[in-house]
Amino acid sequence: MVLTADIGNSTTTLGLFDGQGRLTVRSNFSTDAHATQDQFAIQLFSVLQLYHVDAGQITGGIIASVVPPVTAAMAGAIQRLIGKPPLIVGTGIRTGLNIRSDMHAQLGADIVACCVGAIAKYPSPVIVVDLGTAVTFSVLRGNIYEGCVIAPGVRVALEALSRQAAELPHISLAEPSSILGHNTVDAMRAGALYGNASLVDGMITRLEEATEPAASVVATGACADDVVPYCRRTILCDPDLLLDGLYLLYQKNTESRRRG
Numbered sequence: 023m024v025l026t027a028d029i030g031n032s033t034t035t036l037g038l039f040d041g042q043g044r045l046t047v048r049s050n051f052s053t054d055a056h057a058t059q060d061q062f063a064i065q066l067f068s069v070l071q072l073y074h075v076d077a078g079q080i081t082g083g084i085i086a087s088v089v090p091p092v093t094a095a096m097a098g099a100i101q102r103l104i105g106k107p108p109l110i111v112g113t114g115i116r117t118g119l120n121i122r123s124d125m126h127a128q129l130g131a132d133i134v135a136c137c138v139g140a141i142a143k144y145p146s147p148v149i150v151v152d153l154g155t156a157v158t159f160s161v162l163r164g165n166i167y168e169g170c171v172i173a174p175g176v177r178v179a180l181e182a183l184s185r186q187a188a189e190l191p192h193i194s195l196a197e198p199s200s201i202l203g204h205n206t207v208d209a210m211r212a213g214a215l216y217g218n219a220s221l222v223d224g225m226i227t228r229l230e231e232a233t234e235p236a237a238s239v240v241a242t243g244a245c246a247d248d249v250v251p252y253c254r255r256t257i258l259c260d261p262d263l264l265l266d267g268l269y270l271l272y273q274k275n276t277e278s279r280r281r282g
Contacts, residue, residue: 023080025104026268027096028132029053029087031155032177033244034096036069037265038080045262045269047073055091062099070103083108084272086131086264109275111135111268116275121167130158132264133170136242137162138274139267143260145237149229151222151257152264153250154243159225161233168233171225176218176245180210195248218245219252226255 023046026037030053038047049069054061070077083100085108087093093110100108109115111131117138121129132152137160140150150160155175161168174182176195184192193207201216203209226239241250242263250257260266 023075024269024272025080025083025100025108026265026272027083027085027087027100027108028135028264028268029085029089029092029096030132030244031089034092035265036066037262037268038073038075039265039269043269043273045265047075048262048265049073053089053092055089057092057095059095059098059102062096063102066099066103077103080104082106082272082276084111084268084275085109086111086135086268088130088132109272111271115271117271118165118274119167120165122169129167129170133158133160135264135267135271136160137167137267138270139260139263139265140240141165142270143263143266144240144258147234147236147238149226149236149239150263151226151239151241151246152243153218153222153241153245153248157218157221157243159229161229161236163233171229173221173225176214176249180214183210195245215249215252218249219254222249222253222257223255226257 024039028035032053033050034053036049037045040046083104085096097108111134117134119137136150136152140148147163152158155178157173157175159171184190193210198208198211201212203212230236240258240260242260246259250259
């Protein structure tokens with residue numbers, strides 16, 4: 023089995039892939055930037071116990087992290103659990119991506135993993151929309167990474183609105199009764215969901231005008247299921263895209279070792 027870990031600003035997602043490359047376990051917990059290696063080891067061990075997985079079955083691991091303070095602690099926890107250090111998506115790892123932008127060394131590990139997954143799973147050209155702490159749009163043509171757009175995330179924008187406007191409450195992302203809110207909460211929900219759906223639709227149109235029509239548009243991230251139903255474009259939701267990409271990156275970077 024291969025252990026994959028996606029460390030995001032808000033949530034850490036673990037995935038376990040079996041020998042046939044099937045995702046058999048998926049688990050989420052809040053990212054704690056102050057957690058120690060021991061604390062992460064306890065969390066990992068608890069997840070394995072919950073799903074009745076023997077750590078001895080895990081042959082390797084790989085991490086994508088956008089939270090540098092957490093990366094080393096999680097890597098140490100995984101090494102303690104499985105007896106070997108995990109791969110970490112970053113400089114020196116083989117991705118198969120031809121990155122045509124000035125962001126080559128700056129491209130987030132999460133974006134890299136999502137794009138590797140998208141190349142393998144969907145027809146090209148493909149636009150990958152990641153609706154997480156930030157909203158990112160990546161344009162891929164074959165294995166060529168053309169560039170991206172980064173916008174504030176749905177919940178980040180909502181939280182900022184509530185903090186900066188004293189009379190606006192903190193709300194959940196529930197479905198509004200209509201696009202026209204008849205109370206403050208519904209008005210805010212309509213703005214968050216219909217507003218971000220319009221952002222996604224509009225950016226896809228603009229990206230296609232700047233490049234070429236997409237053969238596929240795929241959305242992932244914590245808020246994808248909240249926003250995509252309100253989009254007018256046909257968009258596929260793939261919650262496991264990043265984990266699939268991590269598994270593929272693990273395979274790509276360990277094949278030569280196995281052959282040797």
